[in-house]
Amino acid sequence: MRISIASDHAGFEQKQRLVDYLAAEGHDVADRGPDSDARVDYPDYAALVARDVARGDAEAGVLVCGTGIGMAVAANKVRGIRAVNVINTQFAALAREHNDANVVTLSGRFVELEENERILDAFLSTGFGGGRHAGRVEKIMQLEDN
Numbered sequence: 001m002r003i004s005i006a007s008d009h010a011g012f013e014q015k016q017r018l019v020d021y022l023a024a025e026g027h028d029v030a031d032r033g034p035d036s037d038a039r040v041d042y043p044d045y046a047a048l049v050a051r052d053v054a055r056g057d058a059e060a061g062v063l064v065c066g067t068g069i070g071m072a073v074a075a076n077k078v079r080g081i082r083a084v085n086v087i088n089t090q091f092a093a094l095a096r097e098h099n100d101a102n103v104v105t106l107s108g109r110f111v112e113l114e115e116n117e118r119i120l121d122a123f124l125s126t127g128f129g130g131g132r133h134a135g136r137v138e139k140i141m142q143l144e145d146n
Contacts, residue, residue, distance in 0.1 A: 001027050001028070001059045001060060001124060002027070002028045002030070002057070002058045002059050002060075003022055003027050003028070003029050003030070003058055003059065003060050003061070003062060003124075004030045004032055004048070004049045004052035004053060004057065004058035004060075004061045004062070005018065005019060005022070005029060005030070005031055005032065005049065005061070005062040005063070005064075006031070006032035006033055006034075006045035006046070006048055006049045006062075006063055006064075007033075007034065007042075007045060007063065007064040007065060007108065008034070008040050008041070008042035008045060008064075008065045008066070008070075008071070009034070009037045009038060009039050009040055010065050010066035010108050010109055011063075011064030011065045011066065011068075011071075011106070011107075011108030011109075012034060012036070012037040012064075012108070013037065013108065014064050014106070014108040014113055014116060015031075015064045015108070017113055018062065018064065018106075018113075018116065018117070018120065019031050021117050021120070022062075022120065025121075027124075030052065030057075030058060032045060032048040032049055032052070033045060033048070042063075042065045042070050042071055042074060043070075043074040045063070045071075046063055046070075046071045046074035046075040046083075047074065047075075047077075047078065049061040049062070049063055049075065049103065050074075050075040050076075050077075050078035050081045050083065050103060051078055053080070053081060053102050053103055054078050054079060054080040054081055059102075060102060060103070060104070060123070060124060061075065061081075061083070061102065061103035061104070062103070062104055062105075062106065062120065063075060063083070063103060063104070063105040063106070064105070064106045064107075064108045064116075065105070065107075065108060066107065066108060066109045066110075067085070067107045067109065067110060068085040068086070068087075068105035068106045068107045068108075069085050069105070071083070071085070071105040072084060072085040072103075072105040075103050075105065079144050080102075080141075080144075081102060081103055082099055082100060082101045082102050082103070082137070082140065083101065083102075083103035083104070083105055084099065084101045084103070084104060084105065085105045085106075085107075086104050086105070086106065086119050086123065087107060087110075087111055087119075088115070088119065089115075089118050089119055089121075089122040090122075091119075092104060092119045092120075092122040092123040092126070093122045093123070093126040095123065096122075096123055096126035096127065096128060097126055097127070097128065097129040097133070098129060098133050098136075099133070099136075099137060099140070100128040100133070100137045101123070104119065104120070104123045106119065106120075
């Protein structure tokens with residue numbers, strides 16, 4: 001799977017390790033930055049990943065900041081993105097199954113690396129459930145038109 005990933009300074013260390021983890025799992029990973037843990041503004045990096053996913057240049061996006069919250073807020077401003085801030089594997093699977101989430105945001109400060117790896121495994125291996133959820137996702141996406 002082609003995955004676009006980025007972070008801010010607070011998520012930089014975990015992002016670096018998650019790039020390696022995802023590549024080792026066989027994914028094609030586009031690291032959108034930053035290149036150091038120097039202070040940066042997370043919306044700039046959320047936009048890069050969200051646009052990759054919205055354009056179809058990546059099948060999924062991964063964003064890491066201190067909490068993951070700001071990244072989710074910023075990424076969701078890009079048309080076509082359904083970004084979710086996830087702190088456990090159950091939420092990751094449900095976000096994919098029920099909401100067809102296409103970007104996951106992670107906490108680099110409050111969630112351990114190993115748990116974020118498990119979250120990514122659950123997020124990337126769970127498919128959209130369709131059925132009763134399809135109409136709800138369609139309604140979510142229609143909100144962009146209002």
